[in-house]
Amino acid sequence: xxxxxxxxxxxxxxxxxxxxxxxxxxxxxxxxxxxxxxxxxxxxxxxxxxxxxxxxxxxxxxxxxxxxxxxxxxxxxxxxxxxxxxxxxxxxxxxxxxxxxxxxxx
Numbered sequence: 001x002x003x004x005x006x007x008x009x010x011x012x013x014x015x016x017x018x019x020x021x022x023x024x025x026x027x028x029x030x031x032x033x034x035x036x037x038x039x040x041x042x043x044x045x046x047x048x049x050x051x052x053x054x055x056x057x058x059x060x061x062x063x064x065x066x067x068x069x070x071x072x073x074x075x076x077x078x079x080x081x082x083x084x085x086x087x088x089x090x091x092x093x094x095x096x097x098x099x100x101x102x103x104x105x106x
Contacts, residue, residue, distance in 0.1 A: 001100040004046040008093045013042035016063040064093035
C-alpha cells in the first residue's frame with residue numbers, strides 16, 4: 001500500500017475529489033493554508049494499492065494545472081523604494097508518496 005498526500009488549490013479540490021471517487025478511490029482531506037501567497041488549499045490523503053498508484057497520480061495531474069501569477073515586490077533601498085516584478089507558480093498540485101507498513105483501525 002501507498003499513501004499519497006496531495007496539496008491542491010481549493011478551487012480544484014472538489015473536481016479532484018469527484019474524479020477520485022468516480023474511479024473508486026477514497027480520500028480524507030483538510031483545508032490548509034500556506035505557500036508564498038498564503039492561499040487556501042486542501043491537503044488530500046489517499047491510501048491506495050501499489051498497482052493503482054499511477055492512476056491516482058494521473059487523476060490529480062489531470063485536474064490540477066500550474067499557472068504563473070505576476071506581481072510586484074517592494075524593494076527598500078537606501079535612497080528610494082522600488083517595486084520589482086515577481087512571478088510565482090500558483091495552482092497545480094504537489095504530491096508526496098510514501099509506503100504504508102501497517103494499517104490499523106480502532
